[in-house]
Amino acid sequence: MPNLCRRRKSCRLCASVKMTQVLELCPTPPANAFVSKKFLSQSQPVFPLKLFFCESCSHVQLVDIVNPELLFKNYVYVSGTSPVFISHFHDYAETIIKSYVSNPEGQLVLDIGSNDGTLLKEFKKYGMRVLGVDPAQEISVKACNEGVETLNAFFTRKLAHQIRVDYGAAKVVTANNVFAHSDELIDITNGIHDLLAPDGVFVFEVSYLADVFQGTLFDTIYHEHLAYHSVKPLQHFFKKHGLEMIAAKRVKTHGGSLRGIVQLANGPREIDASIGAFIKEEADLGLHKASTLHSFGVRIGEIKEELRCVLKSLKEExxxxxxxxxxxxxxxxxxxxxxxxxxxxxxxxxxxxxxxxxxxxxxxxxxxxxxxxxxxxxxxxxxxxxxxxxxxxxxxxxxxxxxxxxxxxxxxxxxxx
Ligand SMILES: [Zn+2]
CATH class of the missing domain: 3.40.50.720 (NAD(P)-binding Rossmann-like Domain)
Structure with missing residues (x-):
């Protein structure tokens, strides 16, 4: 049996080993590991859920990595089934094309972690050539059957090179949640760098640390979500890999997400004022300091005491x-x-x-x-x-x-x- 869980010693974004633990939650099984009746007698393995802060780049992350096979093996989430997501992706494609693609007809758009192709279908309406990459087998087949060509694989730099040979450079690369779910961000980012056309853009959406902190969304911390992103560490990370973050925006998905726009370093667009504004707001919230995240843990502890007290007295009645x-x-x-x-x-x-x-x-x-x-x-x-x-x-x-x-x-x- 392969290792079920491993621990990384360095920051996922900047490779620094100056990492401070800021929050320890109780160990859990994988958050989606629902059990059928016949397996009830078997105990489920639990894994540590500890949040670390990188003292070098401020990236907040889990360091105990549960084997992705275990997490995503039975992944059944299908985005096209939710009308909220279809509408979100409709607006998403429209905004990107209006802002960044002057002549979409025939240009390539690649979606990493494309699920059933819901987002790509929206880009296809503008005459773009679409290609998905997704490791979930059944979902990839479903997308292909519905006219969205999808490679059943994890996206790697090696695959990016093959795509560039077979399909040409990409005008748009999108990745939603993958950037929070994957431990291999450097290889993925290098692949995106190598695949982008000179005036291409990379667009990603991830749940945003400021929302987790401000909305007390501590329960969104589970093993699939390895990274709790904010703009400052990401800006530094992209720069290191030959890219630059040119705009950021808050969107409503998953209780509060960050949408980032990235181009090749010294690309054709100016860096938008939103980047500086986000970094300032993050600093004002204290998100670049470990002590703020410690205080987040204290707040969660207080809520736990209060809720347990309420539930206990109800049971006693x-x-x-x-x-x-x-x-x-x-x-x-x-x-x-x-x-x-x-x-x-x-x-x-x-x-x-x-x-x-x-x-x-x-x-x-x-x-x-x-x-x-x-x-x-x-x-x-x-x-x-x-x-x-x-x-x-x-x-x-x-x-x-x-x-x-x-x-x-x-x-x-x-x-x-
Ligand atoms: Zn770091």
């Missing part, structure tokens, strides 16, 4: 408690806040893929959301708390019948009629 939503991030939340089967009897989730399975590590059964009217739990703890408002709106009837919702983050709140 004899109340029954269910969980609402089984997103990947609930794995981090439940493990770090120590919310197990002694507190929660079941979890409801609208995804049929998850119903009938058990939550990673804690092994709490997941069932359909109609259960809250049949099982009538006294309290529902909203684990998918970023959707709290819409969940409570959809299930006002539960409140009307005397139910209580508890929202754990960004602060503990209790809702009843």
């Amino acid at each position: 004899g109340k029954t408690i269910g969980g609402f939503g089984a997103p990947a991030k609930a794995t981090t939340l439940m493990h770090h806040f120590d919310i197990g089967p002694d507190i929660i009897d079941f979890i409801v989730d609208d995804s049929q893929l998850k119903q009938g399975l058990y939550s990673p590590g804690m092994h709490i059964p997941i069932i359909g959301s109609s259960a809250i009217y049949k099982k009538k739990p006294d309290v529902m703890l909203i684990l998918a708390w970023n959707f709290s408002k819409s969940i409570m709106k959809d299930h006002r009837e539960y409140l009307r019948r005397g139910g209580t919702f508890v929202v754990p983050l960004p602060k503990v709140e209790i809702f009843k009629l």
